[in-house]
Amino acid sequence: MDFHAALGWGLPVGIGLAAIGSGIGLGGIGNGAMQAIGRQPEATAKIQLAMIIIAALAEALTIYAFVTMILLRGQIG
Amino acid sequence: MGLEFLARVRSSSLWVATVAALVMATYAAPLAGLALAAGAAWSLINLALLQGLIVALTGADRRTMPATWRAIAAIGGLLALFAAGWLMLTRLSPALLAIGFGIPFVVMVLKATALLLLPSAAWRRLTKSPWIAAAAVVVLIAGLWVVAGRAAGERHGAAHTESLAGAVRGGAGAHEAARSGEAEESGPQKFPNVITVLHRLAPHAPLVGFLHHYEVLVFSLGIALLLCLVAWFASRNPQMIPGPLQNGAEMAVEALSDFFTGILGPRHGPRFVPFLGTLFIYILAMNLFGLIPLMDSPTSSLNVTVALALIVFVYAQYVGFRELGLLGWLDHMAGSPRTAIGWFLVPLMLPIHIMGELAKPISLSCRLFGNVFGEDMLLVAFASMVVVGVPFTRFSIGIPLHFPFFALALLSSVLQAGVFSILTSIYLLLMLPHDDHGHEGEAHAQHAH
Known part of the structure; x- marks a missing residue:
């Protein structure tokens, strides 16, 4: 398999894997935040803030994969 | 007017020179930016040493030991500075060094003009109504436009034959560049916006080409301007019972x-x-x-x-x-x-x-x-x-x-x-x-x- 064909297979699969990974991560973050809000509704604002920050960090990994895909897309033969 | 004025001149020209040197280093050549920065730094240090010398010689505590030492140190610093200036002149571009050297003086002249102009009666009459001030600004910009256009026209006439020869020689290269530009265009397809539509309608108009090249900048600066306008309108006439925009x-x-x-x-x-x-x-x-x-x-x-x-x-x-x-x-x-x-x-x-x-x-x-x-x-x-x-x-x-x-x-x-x-x-x-x-x-x- 040459380089271009490998990219043609690898990029979509890779971005899908990245999306699965950060989907699992986001699910865990949301789960934890919802439980915390359920236990302590008065701390909602603080928990939401921390949740958004960590969700942004988890989501960034997919975005990196996406940017890599955009950069390498022109190389697919 | 005095030392405090000089300190203000120093900080302003430091900012101006830093920005100018960074712009030069980014868009022209790193060495050009360095020359500009070196010229400005030389000029600023020169001014500071001269100020120190004058203060030491004419201050209240002159003829005491510390003041004498300070004066001697300032003179020694000036001598070292002249040696450094000679060294820089042999290494860096003299024109850029001279421009950098001139920055603090230009700032000083502009600040002095502003100091003289701001309390004058003519300035007060001009800024009494925003309409008169806006008209003055428009007249000033139009005058600058005309002058700059005439100067550019003269320079263009001189450079025309030269650029023609260059165009004939670089014809093949230009074609190559145009083709690679096209290839870049057909990258990620996006929704059409005002500028791409204009570019498709008139691909060779110079203004449209400029807009298309700096499309992102045009949009981001336009948004900044829009936000400024909204903020200005919202805070222009604050009321106790606010209108919808102020609210x-x-x-x-x-x-x-x-x-x-x-x-x-x-x-x-x-x-x-x-x-x-x-x-x-x-x-x-x-x-x-x-x-x-x-x-x-x-x-x-x-x-x-x-x-x-x-x-x-x-x-x-x-x-x-x-x-x-x-x-x-x-x-x-x-x-x-x-x-x-x-x-x-x-x-x-x-x-x-x-x-x-x-x-x-x-x-x-x-x-x-x-x-x-x-x-x-x-x-x-x-x-x-x-x-x-x-x-x-x-x-x-x-x-x-x-x-x-x-x-x-x-x-x-x-x-x-x-x-x-x-x-x-x-x-x-x-x-x-x-x-x-x-x-x-x-x-x-x-x-x-």
């Missing part, structure tokens, strides 16, 4: 101020609210601009997001230096070693902290760019999914499948603007001396990337 602006400002003060604490918060709030509003406006038909969101270009992230990076480091001092900043970078184990871990912690600092702008810019750009691509993909050609006609019908995703785009635009500004505020918080209460959670969040 909305006050609500936004209050909400942002409360939010960021809540993160940064009441001690540091109010100082950074203007910066963080501006960042939020500006990024939000840029993200949402892509949803308006025939407009484009500048944040879907990596250039804009990198610029924003670099601003945040430089500002956070500046705040760190300002608050902690050089030693405190180094201590912070080394992970604040207080125990033997802490000192033992410094070789490990220092690279980690430095890499963490450098990763911040990269992750900030890539996150914003990736989200906004991906959202645009998603909309385009769904919009172009069902385009059906009607049989026997030249028309085609598109089913707007991308409408549901506008809601998603709205949500993620707000979220990304919020994430950018929240992360910025947390980077600032990590830089500030945090003695009042621990921020262990945020510290861990920062190490996570």
Whole structure:
């Protein structure tokens, strides 16, 4: 398999894997935040803030994969 | 008028020279920027030494030992400076050095003119009504335009034959460049905006070519201008019972101020609210601009997001230096070693902290760019999914499948603007001396990337 064909297979699969990974991560973050809000509704604002920050960090990994895909897309033969 | 005036001149010309040197180094050549900076630095040091000499010779404590020593030191410094100037003249471009040398003097003349002009009766009459002032500005700009056009015309006439010869020689290269430009155009397909439509209608008009080249800049500056206008109109005539615009602006400002003060604490918060709030509003406006038909969101270009992230990076480091001092900043970078184990871990912690600092702008810019750009691509993909050609006609019908995703785009635009500004505020918080209460959670969040 040459380089271009490998990219043609690898990029979509890779971005899908990245999306699965950060989907699992986001699910865990949301789960934890919802439980915390359920236990302590008065701390909602603080928990939401921390949740958004960590969700942004988890989501960034997919975005990196996406940017890599955009950069390498022109190389697919 | 006096020493305080000179100090103001010094700080202004330092800023002007720094910006000019950076612009030269970026757009012309690094050595040109260096020459400009060296010229300006030479001139500033020269001025400072002269001032020191004059103060030492004419001050109240002249003829005492310290004043004499100061005068001798100033003279020695001037001699060393002249030697350095000779050395620079042999190494760097004399014209740029002279321009850099002239910057403080130009600033001084302009400041003196302003000092003379501002209290005068003519100036007061001119600025009494905004209409007269605006008319004066328009007249001034028109005059500059005419003068600059005439000067450029003369230079153009002289350079014409030369450029013609160059064009004949570089013909093949120009074709090559044009073709690669076309290839770049056909990269990611986006929704058409005003500028691309204009470019398609008139591909060879120079103004349209300029706009097309600086499309992102045009949009981002336009949005900045729009926000300035809104802010001006909202705060122009504040009322006790606010109108709708003032009410909305006050609500936004209050909400942002409360939010960021809540993160940064009441001690540091109010100082950074203007910066963080501006960042939020500006990024939000840029993200949402892509949803308006025939407009484009500048944040879907990596250039804009990198610029924003670099601003945040430089500002956070500046705040760190300002608050902690050089030693405190180094201590912070080394992970604040207080125990033997802490000192033992410094070789490990220092690279980690430095890499963490450098990763911040990269992750900030890539996150914003990736989200906004991906959202645009998603909309385009769904919009172009069902385009059906009607049989026997030249028309085609598109089913707007991308409408549901506008809601998603709205949500993620707000979220990304919020994430950018929240992360910025947390980077600032990590830089500030945090003695009042621990921020262990945020510290861990920062190490996570």
